[in-house]
Amino acid sequence: MHxxxxxxxxxxxxxxxxxxxxxxxxxxxxxxxCERGLAxxxxxxxxxxxxxxxxxxALECCLERLDGGLAFKPAFEALLxxxxxxxxxxxxLLVKESRGAWLALLEGxxxxxxxxxxxxxxxxxxLAQAGYRLTLIDREPASLRFALHRLAAHAPGxxxxxxxxxxxxxxxxxxxxxxxxxxxxxxxxxxxxxxxxDLARVARxxxxxxxxxxxxxxxxxxxxxxxxxxxxxxxLRQIVRPARGARTLAGWRALFAERFARTRAFAxxxxxxxxxxxxxxxxxxxxLTIGPKERRNLPKLAASxxxxxxxxxxxxxxxxxxxPARENRLARILRALADxx
Numbered sequence: 328m329h330x331x332x333x334x335x336x337x338x339x340x341x342x343x344x345x346x347x348x349x350x351x352x353x354x355x356x357x358x359x360x361c362e363r364g365l366a367x368x369x370x371x372x373x374x375x376x377x378x379x380x381x382x383x384x385a386l387e388c389c390l391e392r393l394d395g396g397l398a399f400k401p402a403f404e405a406l407l408x409x410x411x412x413x414x415x416x417x418x419x420l421l422v423k424e425s426r427g428a429w430l431a432l433l434e435g436x437x438x439x440x441x442x443x444x445x446x447x448x449x450x451x452x453x454l455a456q457a458g459y460r461l462t463l464i465d466r467e468p469a470s471l472r473f474a475l476h477r478l479a480a481h482a483p484g485x486x487x488x489x490x491x492x493x494x495x496x497x498x499x500x501x502x503x504x505x506x507x508x509x510x511x512x513x514x515x516x517x518x519x520x521x522x523x524x525d526l527a528r529v530a531r532x533x534x535x536x537x538x539x540x541x542x543x544x545x546x547x548x549x550x551x552x553x554x555x556x557x558x559x560x561x562x563l564r565q566i567v568r569p570a571r572g573a574r575t576l577a578g579w580r581a582l583f584a585e586r587f588a589r590t591r592a593f594a595x596x597x598x599x600x601x602x603x604x605x606x607x608x609x610x611x612x613x614x615l616t617i618g619p620k621e622r623r624n625l626p627k628l629a630a631s632x633x634x635x636x637x638x639x640x641x642x643x644x645x646x647x648x649x650x651p652a653r654e655n656r657l658a659r660i661l662r663a664l665a666d667x668x
Contacts, residue, residue: 333489334498336368342498363394364475367468367490368498376467385409386469390476399480417549420601421445422477426510427453429593429605429644431657435505435532441497443526444510444537446474446488455482459506463488464497494518502531510599512538512572519572519582527586534587536645537599538579541569543641547600554597576608576637579645587647592637599642608637 333342333350340352342359350359350366360367367373376383389406393399407415427450437458442451446465455461455478463486465471471488478486489498507530513519526534539546543565545556557565574582576592583590591609595602606613615636621627630639654662 332499332503333366333368334500336491336495336498339496339498341500342366363472364486365468365471365488365490368492368495369466369490370492370495372490376469378467378469382410382414383469386473390469390472393473393476399476403477413550416551418447420547420549420551421447422449424449424453424456426450426602427457428602429535429595429646430454430457431660432591432593432605432607432655433506433533433535433646434648434653434655435650438505438532439503440506440508441499441504441529442508442510444508446470448510450508450510451478451486452481454506454508455485459485461486462504464491466491466493497525497529499529501528503529505532506530507534508537509535510537512536515571520585523582523586530649532650533646533648536579536583536647537595537642538645539570539573539599539642540640541573541575541578542566542639543573543598544639545597545641547598547641549600551601576640576643579643583645583647588649589652590645590647593644593646594637594640595642595644596640599644602642605644606636606640608640608643613637 334340335342335352335354335356337356338352338354340354342350342352344350344361348361350361351357359372385406388409389402392402392405407418410418426448430453438460439462440454440459441462441464442454443464444450446463446467447470451461451463451474461478463471463474468490471490475486475488491498507526509526513522513536544562545554547553548555580590580592591607594604594606594608594613596604596606596615604616606615613636615631617628617631630636
């Protein structure tokens with residue numbers, strides 16, 4: 328475990344890894360266990376997580392197999408069978424590496440990356456395989472351990488993990504990461520500003536937030552191809568009393584403008600949990616691809632023609648940076664290919 332850059336959550340002094348595989352600071356505020364790439368900096372180190380007991384039990388069995396030397400793929404397949412059909416379907420949607428498809432639109436080069444969200448997310452694999460050295464943050468040690476096994480199978484030596492109490496200050500020095508990713512939105516109200524300030528503090532490059540739209544006309548329920556489309560009354564309630572942390576595109580832009588000099592917005596369509604399009608929203612009228620079966624949906628066609636897609640799209644990827652603008656990774660890749668071909 329490379330402990331450099333980790334700070335004590337109590338006094339914020341740098342943590343040092345001792346010969347007993349525990350982290351401690353100069354002030355000896357506390358000792359934190361560190362094993363197999365996972366540092367447990369929670370208020371109660373070593374405590375069980377608060378996930379569903381059935382899921383946690385199946386995951387612990389899987390971890391025993393992985394720790395015993397079983398390859399990741401057969402261990403994961405056995406875990407899916409033990410979870411049952413519905414839970415397994417949700418996991419399969421979550422672990423897709425395509426969740427990191429927006430990576431090609433970043434402007435920075437691979438470096439140090441911080442990921443906050445579900446450690447099972449396929450975005451972590453996409454980041455590591457793109458060349459980032461990855462630090463995972465979550466409050467569930469079992470999920471973090473599973474994520475480290477998965478990353479070791481796909482991108483060895485590129486990841487570490489930190490178990491942290493929810494709401495705690497990030498245990499890193501200012502400007503520690505070239506890329507910070509927050510995949511599950513921000514807290515509601517003043518908590519959003521505090522969390523965004525902490526994310527901005529540790530970012531020296533770009534910050535990516537995947538978040539829901541307050542005016543979304545549909546949402547994924549977490550299973551492949553299944554979306555919730557509210558009726559008129561439910562939609563009005565959604566506008567008046569939005570889901571926790573949901574904002575409009577204008578709301579997200581205004582929040583980020585308080586911290587960053589430059590922000591770009593993308594739609595993750597049809598929804599951040601399961602998207603097939605990454606649509607730039609900074610042009611006058613983004614083009615939305617509408618499939619043949621959807622052309623009978625006259626309200627959707629009309630809304631798209633009127634340019635309402637940025638207002639009603641289910642979710643966003645907000646990409647902010649305090650650095651000067653440059654070509655995104657996709658443009659640089661295409662230019663390099665053109666030079667060679």
